[in-house]
Amino acid sequence: MELSLLTPEQWKDYELLDCGDGRKLERFGTVVMARPEPQALWRPSLPEAEWEARAGAVFRKSKGSDERGEWLLRRGTPQQWFVGYRNAAGLSLKMRLGLTSFKHVGIFPEQAANWDYIYDTVLKLRAGGTERPEVLNLFAYTGGASLAACAAGARVTHVDSVRPTVTWSRENMEASGLEGIRWVVEDAMKFVRREVRRSRRYNGIILDPPSYGRGADGEKWVLEEQIGEMLSLCSELLERENCFVVLNLYSMGLSALLARTLADSAFPQAAGAAAQQGELYVEDAAGKRLPLGVFLRFRR
Structure with a gap:
């Protein structure tokens, strides 16, 4: 691997x-x-x-x-x-930043590598005949991944349990000149379970779960205890072909090998697919590489 x-x-x-x-x-x-x-x-x-x-x-x-x-x-x-983000393929985003009491500012810069992948993958799905790919973004924060999918022409469902964060995401959508994202303020696990009961299907699923969190109604999320069930449920929601998954894990101590093994266990679509796994990092002016998370992604 x-x-x-x-x-x-x-x-x-x-x-x-x-x-x-x-x-x-x-x-x-x-x-x-x-x-x-x-x-x-x-x-x-x-x-x-x-x-x-x-x-x-x-x-x-x-x-x-x-x-x-x-x-x-x-x-x-x-x-x-x-701030703005623009890549050579045509993705152009504008996002509001703010100084929060948890040291975060509204974006995780290393995730731009995934935004590029999401944008390119949605364009390829559309070129292959999926006119409006359905994309689900879970634990979606301020929506960089949602905006990338929307900008490429996907129909996006954005799920986060914190209402002010979803409001922030909507501001970013409007600032980027985009529209049409479906906003859901709800615990991600509760939402996914309900979508499975409804037999919903998505062409793309993006997950960026925290180590620990609380849902909109106080539901408890502990990554190590619940990520297996979450991925299993997402597998039931994912189309068998013309589909993609992006999984990001930024908890210290978790590895790319762990992400790949989780995906192999949950997604039959990953078998034989060109799965890519590794680390996201940013490099400072002196050339020091700062690791900021592990990822797993595949398209089929």
Whole structure:
């Protein structure tokens, strides 16, 4: 089994400037920020004084919390702003960013490598005779993958349990000049179980599950306990041909081999398909590669 290392190569509005000592220094559009990154185990390349001089926003964890914190802003640094993403194949997106109390800003830049794949795959499905591919995006966050599928002509169902996040996704759709995405505010597992009972079918399924989460009605999600059932249910929803799957796992300690074995167990469509698995990463200005998740994807 060959493992692939993928990084987005067409970001003009994103740059990893440096990383190390459990932090990363990034540029999103015109905003430079410093925030925690547990995967950055090495020493940074730039001196601390340069980090301090360049960062307009610095995230500090709250005492006693591993997740929550606050942003320290230099005068003139916005709380919200927009960035764009464009690739050579014609995908063009515009997304709003914002500084959240969980250190996230609204996009995961490494996922652009999957957005390119989704856009290209939907175009190929349409060229092969599937006029409006049906695509399901689970744990969909602010919708980069949903927008990529929609931009290529898919009929997209976007599922996330957090209503403000779905509202954010809708803003990104409108900013990108797109329309027609179906928004579902619901626990992903509950939604998938109901779709199976309805005998629904999708040409594409995208999953980006967190390690841990809560559904819209307090449902508990624990990745290690429920990912097997989730993939098994998704297999029942996936068309047997003219279909694709994108699975992303960013929990520390999970491997590409694990993702491939999960997919082989759940999806008969993956057998004989050109499945691709590996790691997503971004590279800083000094050439250090920062791993940010594992992926598995195939098309049949």
